[in-house]
Amino acid sequence: MYEYSNKSERKLIVRFFSSIGFIATFSMASLAFINSSYLLACTLVVSSFVYLLAFSISRGVEKSGTIILYNLYALMFYLVLTGGAQGTGPIWIFIVSPVTYSIRGLKRGTFDIILFLLAIVLGFYCADIFNIYDYSPEQFPIRIIIAFMIVASLSGYYECSREKYSNKIIALSQKNEFLATIDPLTNLPNRRYTMNKLVAFKSELKDNNTPFVILLADVDNFKKINDQFGHDFGDEALIQLAKTFDKSIPKNAIASRWGGEEFLIVIPDAIVEQGEQVAEKIHNALKASVVSLFSDSTNITLSIGVISASAERSIDLDIKRADELLYKAKAQGKNRTCSS
């Protein structure tokens, strides 16, 4: 499932908010100290050091984000309860919703904001009944709460749209990434995809001695087929050939379009004899089926080169060797397999 944002992005957000939090609270602590509000100054100093702590452990993004938020909520609760500097403390609660949504995303952010709102209502209530701070005018707390709810709803709406479009962009880029690995005619993986797989199989061979087999196949006399039946028929032949591969190769094997009328099949965890058996299965399946389009039909055949990948050779040299065997099969009369 899509996460709210990736880890490095979140780390940046957490670092940004902890820096801003530290600078803001430390500056306000200095001001409170100058104004002889020592309790407020001490509270702000403690809060600023908690932001510093959150910054220093910003590698643990979740933990750091939680410290920033709950430090912010605690400070806001304190400002609401005590009035802050001359009753202006509650004004700061408006920064809570954008910060919360940026760190938590929509779902958890909304949950946290509801909890925070309840805490703030409780803060105003306690300030009144315990005579901690007397807000004036009397309607000030209710106005602040209503204004906070409006700002929180707008921030939630913004976050909802942001997540929606961000998800759309991610889905689109995943689709494009997928399309970039597929041959649109046959729907087989393309050369780029298979090359990456070959690199992975090669390192498995080198590290764990897990063998794999490569089959390089080329359609025989394809130019003649195109010339005789037309290009659309040729395309249909390639599509049907891809389906034949699908039915004939092992589940863990990959059949790919290597280019034009050439196909490369990789069979992981296999030796050359298994590759020869798969090639034989493909030859037999093609013999038993005809390619047809409208009133035209014909058999197609393949020439195939089969090799066992070598830990001492590069992938390019493996493919070159399979290509040599493929052309040996062509030279020997086509519709056959040569292997080594």
Ligand SMILES: Nc1nc2c(ncn2[C@@H]2O[C@H](COP(=O)(O)OP(=O)(O)OP(=O)(O)O)[C@@H](O)[C@H]2O)c(=O)[nH]1
């Ligand atoms: N219809 C169709 N033809 C293609 C496609 N890609 C390559 N071709 C054709 O495949 C033919 C390959 O011709 P050649 O390289 O001479 O090979 P061949 O006729 O199969 O002869 P041999 O390899 O000796 O058996 C060319 O005519 C290309 O135009 C494709 O996607 N669709």
